[in-house]
Amino acid sequence: MNRHATIEPSTARLAAQSHFRTLRLGTPFQPRIDALGLKQDWYNWAGYRAPHSLWDEELEYFAIRSQAALFDISPMTKYRIEGPDAEAYLDRVTLRDVTKLKPGRVHYTAWCDDDGFVLDDGTLFRLSPTRFRLCSQERHLPWLLDSAFRYDVTVEEETEAVAGLALQGPTSFAILRDAGFAGVERLKIFNLAEFAHDGGTVTISRTGFTGDLGYELFVPAHKALSLWDRLIAAGELRGIRAIGYTALNRARLEAGLIVANADFTAAEHAIRADRLRMPDEIGLGFMIDPDKGHFNGRRAILEARARKKLRHVLVGLEIEGNIPAEHAIVYYRKSQEVGLVSAAMWSPMAKRNIALASLQRPYGDTIVDDLWVEIYAMRELQYQKLMKKAKVVPRPFIKLDRRTANPPADF
């Protein structure tokens, strides 16, 4: 009498389980990037297939500095934060004073856990008095949602919904103007505004990760390709080139900018207790405002300052010679290990051998003389060990007037 229901495999369920068949997701710009990716040199950026380099890393770097470079930043994690309490909420979550960030402005900030250790750094876009976009390297939705308890605010991840492009380099302004974004010349550094595009709008900010004149553009994913095509068409005679991360990484190092999980270990990634970093230990101490309202990590950070418990410092180094000191150990008096280089290059712009390094205080803080780096240069299956003098120098390593010039120059 009893009839058992037959269990049929649900096609919907199987479809939902097939995510693993796509090892790395494509961004909304992928059709264009795939077509340009001659080197097929991909890496994994937050689950997306992103190019290290598309055709030539040297030329891609020089596109940033002499022409205009187009870099797909869609994989960057983006959160939409909106509501009457959005300002108060972000002021509690992030380090810098959000009440001073006016609508139409962007600032670089960071956020910490209860112990004052940096969870991530990123940029905060104030799109309106009550609407923000927070961009970062890592994902933070659980933290952001838990932080929203008793705030009248909604937090939504919009990484997939919003496509992003960085257009960087001396001709970037001229390209945007020629592409028809009227009024873009009025954007000063860290300003943002909305412009018409393809029946919708694109948010353009004068921001970037290169230390150069440049812009970032955010557009709904379905308008991504038309935006790409519009920029490429307008930029043809001004040398626009799509680039990969290797070139961008060089430019950002010249600009002295740090990258989470490259120059410091984000608190939620760190397994070893001594890898955690407070803002003061990675050069972000300037963000801390003890006089603003409460913010996450405030108690721990101020206590560490008062008790002089800060153990590390992040510095810029200028190293003799021209061999990049990537991941070299830093020594005091050629013998005592005091730190590690996290990023290094020969800078074609600065004409100097530059590096970012994390040192154990007091080295790099009060003791800055007699620092050395040991570079292992592989030469035909043999390391040539070079002990080179290193000098602590201010960041950024290069300062380009065109980055901030108003109106932006027409190259």
Place this chain on the structure above:
Amino acid sequence: MTSSELNWDAIVIGGGHNGLVAAGTLAKSGRKVLLLEAGNEVGGAARTEEFAPGFRVSAVAHLLNRLHPDVVKTLELERHGLTIERGDFVPSVALSKDGPLVLHGAYGEVLIGASPSEQAAWKQLRAQLLRYAGVLKPFLSRRPPDLGNMSLAEMTGLGRTALALKRLGKEDMRDFLRVLLMNVYDLLDEQLSDDRLKGLLAFDATLGSHLGPRSPTSLLGLYYRLAGEIGGLAGAQVQPKGGMGAVVAAIRAAAEKAGVSIRHASPVARVIVEKGRAVGVVTQNGETLRAKTVISAINPATTILDLVGPREVDTGFVRKVRNVRMKGDAAKLHLALDRPPQFSGVDAAGHKGRLVIAPSPDHVERAFNPSKYGAFSPEPVMEITLPSLVDPSLVPSGACVLSAVVQYAPYALKEGWTAGKPLLLKAIMAQLEVYAPGIGATVRHAELLTPADIEARYRMPGGHWHHGELQADQMLMSRPVSGWSDYDTPLEGLFLAGAGSHPGGGVSGAPGLNAARRIIAMRA
């Protein structure tokens, strides 16, 4: 908004017994202390209240078994009306259809009604339980150890525990460690055979927590019970004359003598925070009161989430506070009876004691099972006292009051407590009728406080008298939350002194005393 001219050294929020103990101890150290009580009377869940015309009863806590001797000594409670004599100890009676079993003296120094072999087994087990509880006792009364930053005094305290462990001897020490996190059910099975005795112990181990006897770590509850003492004897219990309110009255008198100012009907709206420091409170009437130190002796979650607000503390801390489990699982029954009931087979001394309906460990486990799914058992287990037999002044002449703590009554009852309450009362009355035939006909008035009622009336979130489930993961360094177990909070100048802090609930005064000592020990 008015602002008080006075500046207090310390403001204590909440006049429960822990708030009174903290306030009194701080006042004795020379501080000017103000205590703010939300209700019209101090005492919290340790009040004696009239629930029917002429009938008074201890509100939630009805047996005194763990008032900390240091509290009695520090506040000189004996000079303020608290007297406990050996003759006041009352027995525990395990009710059963097979006739009762009686534990006389301090937790069954003498066992009556069991076979000779069971008596011998009990003697051994009792000694062992008290020995092991004794090892834990310093942990379960003093400040919890701060593993990161241990002071010399704390090290010495830990050292003493290590010594106590060592003194157990090798075999005993191994056994102590073996059983520490065991469930009480299996341990009882190892050593005893009388279901009545096992049922009573299983009930005591799980009373006030959301655990069944077979739940891992349930034995800890029994240790917690036995780490308490009264009149210098571990495991003893008394029914205070005048109800629990009389104990509170003594603490209150001591606090006032020490100079504490007490204000009733003064619920606090919020704690004033300036640059990461608590500097006072604003009452719901809008009065601003400033103080060097603010001590909250109310629920820790209420303190942080409602009075301070999540905006003044860090996300991780708020996460921890919101995750403290505090859903009560016990109800309180008060019956106004025409005359004293007669529990079958129980003598006069037994009626003055604690009568427990938990006829077997399986019965307790079965009563627990439905509570996991938001229901109560048709045969609830309970602990009954008849306070008017000890103090006839609580009731009209010839009448009687019955007070019972009933498990398991889940806070989040599936059908809701409006619908569920009459059904639970019916189930309880059916159980009572089994052991005290005819009792139902003598009920003049019945008051059943569900966890929802306890929450509303005594401002205990979840209706949980421990202000946070008392289980291994929420004890010691993890109480109320890990990283903040030393009565302090991330806000400078704000301290916690209620049952939600270590060691936990019950009328002990230990959290209040420890918090006050912690503040006194701080460098000015």
